[in-house]
Amino acid sequence: MRPMIDLRPAKGPQILSSFGNWSFASLGRFWQSMWALARKDLKSALAERSTLLQTLTLPINYLILLSLFALAGNNAPTAVVLLDHGYYAQRFVAAMSQAHSFHIVVESADAARQQYEEGTLVTLVTIPADFDNRVRANQPVQIHAAINNLDEDLTDDARRALALSVMIFYSQNFPQKVPIMTVERDAYPFDTDYIPYLALSIMVISLLITGLLQAGMAAAREWEKGTMKELLLAPVSAWTLVAGKILATFIVGLPSIVVVLLVVIVFIGDSPVNFPFVIGVSLLSLLVFAAAGVALGMALKERGTLTTISRALAVPLLFLSGLFAPISFNTGAVQFLARLFPVHYSIVLVQAAFKGFVSNTLPLPVNVLMLCAYGMVFVLFANLSVRLSKIAH
Numbered sequence: 001m002r003p004m005i006d007l008r009p010a011k012g013p014q015i016l017s018s019f020g021n022w023s024f025a026s027l028g029r030f031w032q033s034m035w036a037l038a039r040k041d042l043k044s045a046l047a048e049r050s051t052l053l054q055t056l057t058l059p060i061n062y063l064i065l066l067s068l069f070a071l072a073g074n075n076a077p078t079a080v081v082l083l084d085h086g087y088y089a090q091r092f093v094a095a096m097s098q099a100h101s102f103h104i105v106v107e108s109a110d111a112a113r114q115q116y117e118e119g120t121l122v123t124l125v126t127i128p129a130d131f132d133n134r135v136r137a138n139q140p141v142q143i144h145a146a147i148n149n150l151d152e153d154l155t156d157d158a159r160r161a162l163a164l165s166v167m168i169f170y171s172q173n174f175p176q177k178v179p180i181m182t183v184e185r186d187a188y189p190f191d192t193d194y195i196p197y198l199a200l201s202i203m204v205i206s207l208l209i210t211g212l213l214q215a216g217m218a219a220a221r222e223w224e225k226g227t228m229k230e231l232l233l234a235p236v237s238a239w240t241l242v243a244g245k246i247l248a249t250f251i252v253g254l255p256s257i258v259v260v261l262l263v264v265i266v267f268i269g270d271s272p273v274n275f276p277f278v279i280g281v282s283l284l285s286l287l288v289f290a291a292a293g294v295a296l297g298m299a300l301k302e303r304g305t306l307t308t309i310s311r312a313l314a315v316p317l318l319f320l321s322g323l324f325a326p327i328s329f330n331t332g333a334v335q336f337l338a339r340l341f342p343v344h345y346s347i348v349l350v351q352a353a354f355k356g357f358v359s360n361t362l363p364l365p366v367n368v369l370m371l372c373a374y375g376m377v378f379v380l381f382a383n384l385s386v387r388l389s390k391i392a393h
Helices: 024-047 049-072 087-097 109-118 131-136 152-173 194-225 227-233 238-268 275-300 303-320 332-338 342-355 364-392
Strands: 076-082 102-106 123-127 144-147
Touching (some): 024 194, 024 238, 049 194, 049 238, 049 303, 076 087, 076 109, 076 152, 087 123, 087 131, 109 123, 123 152, 144 152, 194 238, 194 275, 194 303, 227 364, 238 275, 238 364, 275 364, 303 332, 342 364
């Protein structure tokens, strides 16, 4: 017969000072019981290395896949055939590179044509032999551009970039011939590259996966092994049981935070403008997602279903919550949907900690309060699930 789990705190001297129904002795018993539950879950988590491996590798896989996706659509592969090697021809190629839409390689006409026919180029640009002479003589000049329009997105980028290249060329070389000039005023002191922007959202998803998988698996495992019934009969409150499982997940998730931060800061190159804020937001997010995992695990009671749902939730929430662009750039309906999930607020706070901007229309303190509110809701749901299970058993 399996022995009952003993979660009773060790007896000690009672402290008389109290506040209402809570005394310092009660707080001590709560902490001892919570730590006993957390320690038990820590031992189980360390024994199941596959779950630990998933929490560390899945975020890195997401980061690699999305980075490859971003790189694939970043710049259109473009060959430039220079039939004129004069000063202005070279300046036009330089203007094309400043359009930030072409990955330019200067090729011979035969090599460029072969690559275009093989489908490895989006754009083939030919600078005519009389380019410099016509530009100096103020005569019209035609630049031939062949565009592989198989992909509409890359095609539109190439078309817009060609027009922009002409404008850049004339504004830099013949500014007196351009009657309209633009003056750019940036909202922030520096630009954020696409992959570093994606990496911050991936960091939040890593915390979500850690919380849902670790906390959820710990709760579901108790049901599958039958030990949850013993915990429900033990002399501990539902609050203690929930807090113990959240604490265990929080401790197990700390190495995951360290690994993801190292990848984002060292390898991706995202330097935080407020590192203490980064740590605070990461810890708060992990607590919130751990509470969500406990609530989900207590409700599902099965590890297989929980794993499937956790993985299925990650990608849709990632795309909905502002992965590719600030949510404030989207329609009101998309903003409304994004604000229904805590992932959105966590992404906003991580971006604020790293880059110093707020990517939604809410003040920064409101985003913090919303994330905290979701954590409290998840704790209440987990507590309710435990209480209902106690009644049922």
